[in-house]
Amino acid sequence: MSRFSAGVLAFAALAAGLPQSFGGGGGSSSGAPIVDLFSTVHRGALDANSTYYSFDNIPYAEPPVGLFRFRQPLPKLTINRTVNDGSVTKICPQANPAWFGISVPFMIETITGQPLPPPTGPPPGPPPPDPRVSEDCLYLDIKTPKGVFDASPKLKKLPVLVWIHGGGFAGGSKSDINPAGLISKGFENGKPGFVYIGINYRLGLFGFPPRGPFDFDVATNAGLLDQRFALNWIKDNIDKFGGDPDKVTVFGESAGASSIAAQLAAYGGNNGVAPFERAILQSPAIRPATDAAVYAEVWQKFKTAANVLSMAHARLLSTTQLQALNAQVAGSASFAHFNFGPNVDGFFFPDDLARSLARGKVDKTVEVIVGYNGWEGLLFTDPRVQDNTAFKALFQDLMPSTSAAKINQLATTVYPEDFSGAQPYTTQSQRLTLALGEGLVNCNAFATHLGYGNQTRAYLYDLFPAIHAADVGYSFYNTGAVDSFSGMPLDPTVAAFWQGWITDFAVSGSQAGSTATLLPKYTSAGKTLKVRTGGNVLGDDPARNARCRFWVDGLYA
Template sequence: MQFSVTLSVLLLSLTVTTFATPPSTIVDLGYAKYQGNLNNATGNLEFLGMRYAAAPTGTLRWRAPQHPQETPGIQQANTFPDSCWIEGQPGPQPTPPSLLDNGYRQQKRDVSASEDCLFLNIVTPASGAKDLPVVVWIHGGGYLVGNTSTFDGNDLVRQAGGGVVSVTIQYRLGVFGFLAGQKIHDGGALNAGLLDQQFAFQWVQHHIKKFNGDPNRVTIWGESAGAGSVLQHIVANGGHTSPPLFRAAAVSSTYLPPQYAFNDRIPEQRFSEVVQRTGCSSAIDTLACLRQVDVDVFAQINIDLGGTSLFKIPGFVPVVDGILITERPTQLLRQGKVNGQALLSVTNAFEGAIFVDMSTADTVQIPSYLANLFPEFRDAEIIAGTAQYANLGAPIDQAIAIMGESILICPAYFLFRAFGRRGFKAEFAVPPGDHGQDINFYFPSAGPPNFNNTVFINNFAQSFMNFAMSLDPNVKWDPANTVPQWAKWNEQGHNEMVFNKTDAGEPAIHSVTTSTALLERCE
């Protein structure tokens, strides 16, 4: 009897020990082995700073991303990677002197800058659950700044109840990611930053199963320029990317500034300015000269030519390259040419406010504002645009509406019309409803949201994760979620879900119909 009891205790001890062993934290990607870490606070496995492409330096500047070289041994994946924003000095990166959205005025962690920055981070539940939906996050920042250190993938996994794998990616920014012109076309790759993102999506397709993700259930999601990037991939390859790289798309404040052909007047003018500032004007091979310029020179160019102002959209943005982006995105969307099966889009109530200099309230003239915002507008278009906004308050209010609607709000409706009956629309209206204020609801670990109400935070943030898991925010993993029934947006029923709060500080979430006047202005 004593032997039997002792044997039983021993077997129980062995069983407990077996079940308590965490999953392996080493993943073999073929070209490198990475060791992640178990986050004891969240119960998730983190793989931070994994290289997905070769360093885009030297002769690889302005070329399509390349596969990484093999690296021997086991690489530690326990720190956030260097930022793609080039300042030239180690330490926290400055925000250029520009009116960037609120989410990038304070970075969550101090990271150094490097031109070698094509890395991604993965957070996956340590539960060992297989074939989980995947959310790929693309940061914003006007295609000029931003990195993954601000965005903790643990937030997304938590908001999905442990039901997703999160991926956050970096991509070339500013002059390195979006310099355009005929010489870039002839001797390099246009839209290098978009090509980086696409390369990361392909990496996910090849490797995400090793992190318990399902490559057939990928949602790409971004905010501001990240959402603008998502739009670019929706229309990429004429809407027929093969094989598909994602099944669904989510966009928060879709940033769509004027998008010119790569060799139009404005991109060529910007290329000439870069050449002149780098001292490459007299070089026989201009691009070869630019590839030898020190990164610190480009850092100053990013600040001088890339920043936003009252009258200027950032100088380095996507172009129509004729290969990845075959026509202007608005034209492709009108033709219904899209990648992806479903769409979730949120816009903020007052997207344009932080991009308009309020000190010009007494002097701004709308015709001049339109002419500077859209430098290719002709007189007839300026007159029509001025008339369209004439009844929307004082000139400064009209400028705010023009900026917010034309660049950040209307693109959502262009997307919905292309997706037909396959999309859900939301508006974030918690005062003041500025551009970028929704970020901390998705990533509260970066800082407290401006409405720090648990019910609201869960309802709002979980909607994106519910969509990523089932393509429908009405299918909820959390029974405490109280978002009302959410109808799809379509041409017959312009339904939107508004996320707001009452004067008493309680969540106010309800369905409304899109303003007909707004849709007419967008048209």
């Protein structure tokens, strides 16, 4: 927020012919509400059903460009009094690993039981540049019920639901998701609704820059610091949009869920409370056994690719050069990881995230729901792994600081090469899929339960195909939506239940009457709600097993 006085800002508003509704819900001569945040001014746009206003593309920090690259986010000090109608969308620079080109076709073939048809014609060229991509990308979207501005009396102190997108910390944005279907759930049965927010945060090289030996000013977890900054911005400003700063729920899937885990475990759980009260972690994907040495290797990869001696030198490169390096280094990642990502930095992360979760080094004031899907590992599976040597090599690449003895234990004791039917797999690919699903996702959910003394609530999304991210379609279901992989219609009954517990949790937590209570407390018995075709079943968590004990304890022993 600007440190200029209100008088100076009022003068600037008068000079620009703007309404002087500083800090409030404001008005507008055109009928659309205006919210003045001092440094910026924003006009809402009414949705097609006239139920909520969208205040999109609100900057929550200074642009992290030029000398601000690779550093912690800074407060928004630059003043721009032009009314922002939210129509110009920006997203952070994107990248994808090349292994997606192998794993995704294998996943689709496994789900459908049919080989993909051979390509016809010449291979497609690279996609055209996305005009939305910019290093200046620290923006958020706010969707707030119409009654906050139009009702009499005006609605206020509404619950706040914040979405943190996934994408492996390499891709994705706040604009990937249309939240209209979820928002509409908040208005059912005469309910007043809630305030929905989606946020951008820096990704890849820009959000998780490696650090050379003398790069003391580089924030290697800048993307997570962006999230923290945005969440604190929400605490400070959401009342201007009708939200209650003391009733914030965050939810996210995959990297979004592990982002939330990171916020819960930030600073070793010893730097005050997290800037939210409730959290929903959907499939928290975390690279296991990540220590400082792992990111030292990423620095060497980047240093070689960029031909630089320090990140101070890299900071002087052009946006085009840095985006190319981002794509190159992220694209070359070995199977099941992305090179850039959360790392032990001795500041935000004093220890490996999964280990911090399991050992309870978290903010325990937050009410938590955590779950995962039945077939998480399929997206990350390399079908070329067909023997024990390749199996061990993949995990050695995934966890380069792990000793050969631990890798051997993983391959011989935890996931033995036994296809007799005595194990939960009968082929090499099934073995790898299970090991990656548990190591990257399922056991992180288990670790979270342990860290919260088994007082979390739990689910297992087990609707076919139950692959990684399959539940997102239900979280944001809109009438007539189809599954993004199979093309089959999503079940509206399941969607009503799924969106119901999410919104009830945001509004009421686990109070009596909230459908979130249908998700059981985990307890020492390891109870979870298995969401399945034909009806939900209360049962035991499959991740509460000896294999997950290896991932949360034995790997680090």
